Amino acid sequence: MTAAPAATGTAIGMSGLTVRFTTRRSQTTALDDVSLDIEPGEFVTIVGPSGCGKSTLLKIVAGLVKPTSGDVSLLQRPVRGPQKEIGFVFQKAALLEWRGARANILLQAEMRGMDRAQAARRADELIEMTGLTGFEKALPHELSGGMQQRVALCRALLHSPPVLLMDEPFGALDALTREQMNAELHRIWRETGTTVVLVTHSIAEAVFLGTRVVVMSPRPGRIIRTFPVELPAHRDYAQVMSDPRFDRLATDLRGLLGSAAANH
Amino acid sequence: MTENSLDTAGRQAAADQAGGARAAAAGPGSVDAAGGLDGTVSSTVVKRQPGGGRPPRPTLGRRAVTFADSLWRPALVLAVFFAAWWFVAAREYVPNYLVPTPGQVWETMTTQWSELARHTVVTLYETVLGFVLAAALGLVTAVAIAYSRTLDKALYPIVLFAQVIPKIAIAPLLVVWFGLGLTPKIILAVLIAFFPVVISGVAGLRSTDPELLDLAATMGAGPWRTFRKIRFPNALPHLMAGLKVAVTLAVVGAVVGEFVGASEGLGYVLLLANGNLDSALLFADLILMSAIGIVLFVLVEIAEALLIPWHASRRAGVSLTTS
Numbered sequence: 056m057t058a059a060p061a062a063t064g065t066a067i068g069m070s071g072l073t074v075r076f077t078t079r080r081s082q083t084t085a086l087d088d089v090s091l092d093i094e095p096g097e098f099v100t101i102v103g104p105s106g107c108g109k110s111t112l113l114k115i116v117a118g119l120v121k122p123t124s125g126d127v128s129l130l131q132r133p134v135r136g137p138q139k140e141i142g143f144v145f146q147k148a149a150l151l152e153w154r155g156a157r158a159n160i161l162l163q164a165e166m167r168g169m170d171r172a173q174a175a176r177r178a179d180e181l182i183e184m185t186g187l188t189g190f191e192k193a194l195p196h197e198l199s200g201g202m203q204q205r206v207a208l209c210r211a212l213l214h215s216p217p218v219l220l221m222d223e224p225f226g227a228l229d230a231l232t233r234e235q236m237n238a239e240l241h242r243i244w245r246e247t248g249t250t251v252v253l254v255t256h257s258i259a260e261a262v263f264l265g266t267r268v269v270v271m272s273p274r275p276g277r278i279i280r281t282f283p284v285e286l287p288a289h290r291d292y293a294q295v296m297s298d299p300r301f302d303r304l305a306t307d308l309r310g311l312l313g314s315a316a317a318n319h
Numbered sequence: 320m321t322e323n324s325l326d327t328a329g330r331q332a333a334a335d336q337a338g339g340a341r342a343a344a345a346g347p348g349s350v351d352a353a354g355g356l357d358g359t360v361s362s363t364v365v366k367r368q369p370g371g372g373r374p375p376r377p378t379l380g381r382r383a384v385t386f387a388d389s390l391w392r393p394a395l396v397l398a399v400f401f402a403a404w405w406f407v408a409a410r411e412y413v414p415n416y417l418v419p420t421p422g423q424v425w426e427t428m429t430t431q432w433s434e435l436a437r438h439t440v441v442t443l444y445e446t447v448l449g450f451v452l453a454a455a456l457g458l459v460t461a462v463a464i465a466y467s468r469t470l471d472k473a474l475y476p477i478v479l480f481a482q483v484i485p486k487i488a489i490a491p492l493l494v495v496w497f498g499l500g501l502t503p504k505i506i507l508a509v510l511i512a513f514f515p516v517v518i519s520g521v522a523g524l525r526s527t528d529p530e531l532l533d534l535a536a537t538m539g540a541g542p543w544r545t546f547r548k549i550r551f552p553n554a555l556p557h558l559m560a561g562l563k564v565a566v567t568l569a570v571v572g573a574v575v576g577e578f579v580g581a582s583e584g585l586g587y588v589l590l591l592a593n594g595n596l597d598s599a600l601l602f603a604d605l606i607l608m609s610a611i612g613i614v615l616f617v618l619v620e621i622a623e624a625l626l627i628p629w630h631a632s633r634r635a636g637v638s639l640t641t642s
Contacts, residue, residue, distance in 0.1 A: 119533050137536035149530045153552055153629040165548060166538035194629055 065131060066218055066250040067093040067116055072125035074111055084275035085111050086122070091269065091278060095217070098244055098251045100261035102308065103271030109254040112276070113220045116252065117141055130217060139167070142211030142249075146223040148203035150195040156206045157182065157191040163213040174213060181209040184246075185239065201232035208240070212247070221253040225260065237263055238292045245289065258308045262286075263295050268304070270311050279311060419599040424606070427599040435588070439607050442585040445501055445573035446611060449508020450566050457513050457565070458558070461520025465550075466542075478517055486510045487575050494580040504576030504584070511572035512565035519561025523554025556630045559623040566619050570612045585611075 074086040085108040093099050101109050114120040115127055118138040127134040129141070150159045157178055164174030182188055185205040195203055204224060211219060224240075225233045237260055244251055244264075255261050261268045268282045285300055295301050401421060407413055408420040415423075428435065460478065463470045486507060493503035527550050535545040577586025585608050592600035 114533070117533075117537055119536060137533075137539070139537065139539040141537055143534055143537050145530045145534075147528070147530060149528055149534060151531075151549065151552070153627065162548065163538060166535060166540035166544055196629075 064095060065092050065128070066095040066097070067091075067252065068126070068128040068131075069112075069116070070126050072112070072115060072122045072127065074108065074115070074120070075123045086115075087275040087277050089125070089276065089278055091281075093250060093252065095250050096248050098253070098264055098266045099269060100265035100267070101252065101254045101269045101271060102256070102258060102261045102312065103276065104273045104312065105256070106274050107271045108274065108276030109271060110222050113143075113222050113252060113254055116218075117143055117220055140217055142214070142216040142219045144204075144207050144211045144219070144221040144224040146226045148195065148200075148207040150203060150206055150210075152195055155192040155194055156187055156198065156202075159195070159206050160209045160213055163210050167214060169214060177213055177215070178209065181212055184243065185209055199232075200228050201236060204228065204236065205239075208243075212243070212249075215247070215249075217250060219249045219251045221251065223254055223256065226256060233257075233260070234292055240264060241290055258305050258312070259296075262301055262304050262308070263290065263292065268308065270308060282307070416596050416598055419602055423599040424602045427597075428603040428606070431600070431603075435603065435607060438583055438585050438588050439611065441501075441583045442570075442573050442577065442608070443611050445504040445576070445584065446508055446566075446569045446615065449505045449572055450512055450569040450615070452505070453509045453512035453565055453569065454516055454562060456509065457516025457561075458520055460513075460517050461524060461558075462546075464517070464521050465524035475521075478514070482514045486572070490575055490579040493576070499580045499582060503579070504573045504581070507576040508569040508572030512569040515561040515564040515568065516558070517561075519557045519564075520554060523557030523561075524550055526557065527553050555627050559619070559627065563616060563619050563623075566615045567612050570608065570615070574608060 069092070070090045072086055072089040073084065076083045076085060089108075089112065091099075101112065103109050111120055115122050116129060116134065116138075118129075118134045118136050129138050151162060154162065160178045160181065161174060163169075164171065164178075182191060185208060187202065187205055187209065190198065190202060193202075195206070198206065204227075208224070211221075225236050228236060240251075241264055251264075253261075253264060262284060265284050266288075268284060270279045270282070271277065272279050282304060284304065286295060286298065404418070405421050408415070408418045408423075419427075460474065464475050464478075465471075489510065490503070490507055493506055497503040497506065531549055531553075532545070535549055540548070573584070574586040574589070577584040578590060581587040585604055589601060589604045589608075592598070592604060
């Protein structure tokens with residue numbers, strides 16, 4: 056279990072990740088021996104019930120949480136402390152209230168000390184790509200939830216990170232906006248070739264977006280199974296929904312998640 | 320032309336009202352709730368699209384209307400108050416040496432204006448200097464407490480405990496130590512105004528969304544950049560509320576300092592007028608003291624409006640009132 060996770064070409068390597076929280080009275084195991092290798096360009100979706108440690112897993116990869124034991128590597132370098140080569144999107148858009156959409160996106164550049172002109176060009180590209188044109192100056196409270204999340208996504212993509220980590224990014228959106236955002240994210244992933252790890256509650260979202268779906272058990276979080284998604288690389292939302300392969304996989308996942316919950 | 324602009328103002332008023340209702344429903348800073356209102360919000364935004372994503376700023380005319388609207392009720396209350404005062408004093412229901420008529424107060428104010436102005440300037444100077452020092456020291460202390468766990472544990476209990484000591488009771492000691500000059504007054508103003516700045520500053524700095532701080536860490540930004548770009552602007556709404564309290568307290572500090580031992584300032588004049596049973600001068604003096612407090616408070620409000628126009632408390636179109 057102590058084997059180095061850095062196989063050649065691995066974007067993210069996790070091996071034997073365990074996280075225990077010790078409170079005064081008891082010890083909780085949030086993650087139990089999680090090992091997973093993710094190749095560059097993959098879109099891995101992680102589904103599991105609430106409290107299975109999915110979010111903690113992302114934070115470990117980002118270097119924001121230290122595992123109790125186990126090894127993580129990002130782009131073949133061991134993770135120690137916060138990582139810069141990533142873009143992070145949370146469930147909440149977490150925008151700065153006092154900045155307009157474009158200024159919020161450019162926060163990424165300012166914090167990193169990136170070249171201004173180049174960052175501005177990239178921001179305009181992203182604004183156009185995500186359909187935020189016309190809202191560059193709008194403050195967060197003037198934007199809908201979906202728009203806010205688009206701004207957060209642009210901010211996470213501004214520095215063209217090789218790895219994008221998303222923690223239930225569309226969980227707070229209504230169903231229609233969510234589908235739309237899924238389609239957009241799929242398109243962006245195809246265009247940028249970024250490695251994406253996305254945590255979600257939604258089986259449909261996991262299957263539609265993922266090239267691989269990882270299913271986790273309730274606390275203590277373990278990986279129960281990993282499913283490759285046998286759908287074309289270029290997906291259309293309506294087509295995928297009516298594809299029998301989608302149905303089969305979604306049913307399998309639902310069954311697996313259901314039995315995992317029932318055993319608990 | 321005029322008709323046209325009036326019409327625009329009317330439509331803006333309607334849009335602003337809708338905006339206010341939305342802010343109220345979503346609650347300040349509640350991103351999740353705003354997400355829940357997705358449908359309505361996006362439709363409003365889409366309607367605005369031709370003119371750009373942002374609603375236009377209120378015109379000067381509309382702002383004047385809002386201002387007048389916020390003013391007439393308190394103005395009415397004041398008018399009633401003055402009328403009652405005049406009625407009671409002019410009819411001498413209360414002896415004239417206890418309550419002078421508004422006319423007498425006005426006369427005192429105008430005939431002794433040069434003297435009163437000199438004393439007002441002294442008190443104003445003590446207050447402003449005390450307030451500025453309290454704001455600076457309070458902010459530094461708040462940053463230290465918010466950033467360092469050690470300093471939090473070492474300083475915060477002392478700051479809280481020190482607030483229990485009645486600062487006014489320290490005034491005589493300050494006079495013994497620093498004499499009759501301006502120093503003890505300024506120190507007293509600082510001591511009184513310091514506490515609200517620290518408390519609001521700490522609350523503001525601690526209110527930063529932890530996810531934003533996580534995000535800042537993955538952006539590779541150092542603590543100074545994170546402070547400048549995220550934590551400090553985020554703390555401003557809290558801080559400005561504390562500063563508004565602090566500025567009115569600074570006046571109290573300065574005047575109490577003058578009570579204890581001084582040869583100039585409005586507090587000194589007040590004691591003098593009291594000794595001479597000169598109630599007209601006493602009232603004039605009180606009015607000037609209040610005027611200092613009001614003017615400084617309004618200045619802080621204006622600073623707030625300029626610094627945090629984005630904040631929920633400033634969005635409802637209410638100006639110059641504590642909302």
